[in-house]
Amino acid sequence: VADQATVSDREQRILRIIETARGKRAKFRDEQINMAHGAGGKATQSLIEGLLAPAFESETLNEMADAGAVKVDGVELAMTTDSYVVKPLRFPGGSIGELAVNGTVNDLSVAGARPLALSLSLVLEEGLPADELRAEVEAIAQAARAAGVEIIAGDTKVVERGHADGMYVCTTGIGRRDPRASLSPSALRPGDRILLSGGIGEHGTAIMLARGEFELDASIESDTRSLWPAVDALLEAAGHDLRCMRDATRGGVASVLNELARASSVAMIVREAEIPVAPPVAGAAEILGIDPLYVANEGKLVAFVAPEAAAQALEALRSVSGCEQAAEIGEVRTEPPGMVLVQTSFGGKRVMDQLVGDPLPRIC
């Protein structure tokens, strides 16, 4: 222990440099866009914080929430937008159309807004079979009905063969802020409990397997679904004790936790043993060398709840269909600010870091 306690001046200085660098807004200095800018990790962050946010100078945007708030004559509305570029278009458990509805509905939901209406924009590739389009339109209609939102505006464009991978779908959603909600990414307090609404990594793993790049057979389905029922139950059970929620999509649960730890300048400790992972997902991740914590979900949220309301909130969450596996996976701490730590099932502790690029499989 002795040599750990004495930190030389030089090391102290270096640690301060690292800390300052971490605290700084990410700069966007790349010469061109590469795939890592779309993976939800550090590169994506540099694009958003270093290029987009400074250009638009919006306080609402700077909050970096899943949806932005607009107040119109005393009525609080939330608005969000998303593009869907998934390949293949259909995969076990869902399709691009279903994702396009649920993804946008979920961004509104976790911002504490009841989803009201969506716009729909379709970018279609020349040569797309009409039956495939018909199937997606039907999937969109069905998902919208299930989520209780109306599609009230739209646009279509066709691009030449070789672009748009069949089809790209963009949806913009509008919702009404629920009066029970008082949520903010900077509201986390030490002691708050972290709830997760169910098993992780299903969507991303299902997509990877559906691409057929691995010769792996596993019955894993995307978890795409509307999260409004889960949010509704949490708001009812915890009300203002619900501090913040996030939809753990691109970059997975690890990315969401890191974002919030930074936004609130708090630490988090997560107990690995409590994180639900379905055995086929765990098996596929093991073989591919991928950590399910970084794999995308399309129907899982992370919620932060004041300690006194946590038990009730968890019970309410578990009563919602699709959230039976919900669990309390950890809590908010003070030190070290901005970092997420994991208590591993093996009994050690490690840092759950932000993703640098795509979650690429390791070779050895």
Place this chain on the structure above:
Amino acid sequence: VKFVDEFRDAELGQVVAREILSLVEPGRHYKVMEVCGGHTHSIYKYGVDDLLPANVELVHGPGCPVCVIPMGRVDDGIAVAHNDGVIFTCFGDMMRVPGSNGSLLDAKAAGADIRMVYSPLDALRIAKQNPEREVVFFAIGFETTAPSTALTLKRAKMEGVKNFSCMCSHVTIVPPLRALLESPDLRLDGFIGPGHVSTVVGARPFEFIPADYDKPVVIAGFEPLDILQAIAMILRQVDEDRCEVENQYKRVVPYEGNLRALEVMAEVFELRPHFEWRGLGFISHSGLKLSGAYADLDAELRFSVPGVRVADPKACQCGEVLKGVIKPWECKVFGTACTPERPIGTCMVSSEGACAAYYNYGRFAREREVV
């Protein structure tokens, strides 16, 4: 996952951790090097180092096949990838490694057709599906991955696939270990031997470490319990003043290795006179190239390869970090010119490199007590 979970049992981990504690002399500092990047990965993933006494330090060795590829070699790959009609294939984690002017990921963004594959056979399949294109496989890795490259090349030859070639950057494990051990300023008490490599080469090639350099070696598996047990075995050797090669990974590693794999490798590859390692410089007989019989599948002969050597940046002290002579923060460029986002040296390239690990986690280690 059955047959795996048993080696991740927290209670057994505590038992071995207590054994380790009983083996260390208070006041003495122990440094153990895990040679293989796979071990480093497990150590971080499971928080194995967190279970060790503060005076047992793990030093991350040169066994990350991605981080040891020098800049000039990445540049060569990018140059080949930019040839008209070429589909360049490589393992995913190779794509982020910086060359002197960007990584393969950047080259992909600039228009080169670079695809990630999971095995050399995937690359061969792409070649068969695209007979009008030239498909190049960028082969990297130690003896672990070399046999599968060798088998793929054999198959390509047998099936007469003319549009497939291989840019071979395979390396061997023993020469860099010898180079490390030759270094007069090395401070290490023992080695955790590379489990995967040993399944191919066996335990015999490591006998020179105790014989010539008086350091214990324990070949270990990749589960957290394997690693803890190997550390305990090394410390026991130190404690009992013994020095030998022990095999903790007997369930997989035979002493003689895999003779069939060694044969195929001997047929397809031959040793290069020397090969450059990022951070360690040129090491003789440490790299593999295609043998004369397979020269027609050698991408370096099929395409013009610049082969320009790009010196490691002067200020970079990766070699000394690898040898355990200096700590990451003692390097002149650490944390300033060299960061995980813009790495200069090998130790910062992969998230498992010693410097990247310290950059990301070092501060946490200091505050462990607070947490």
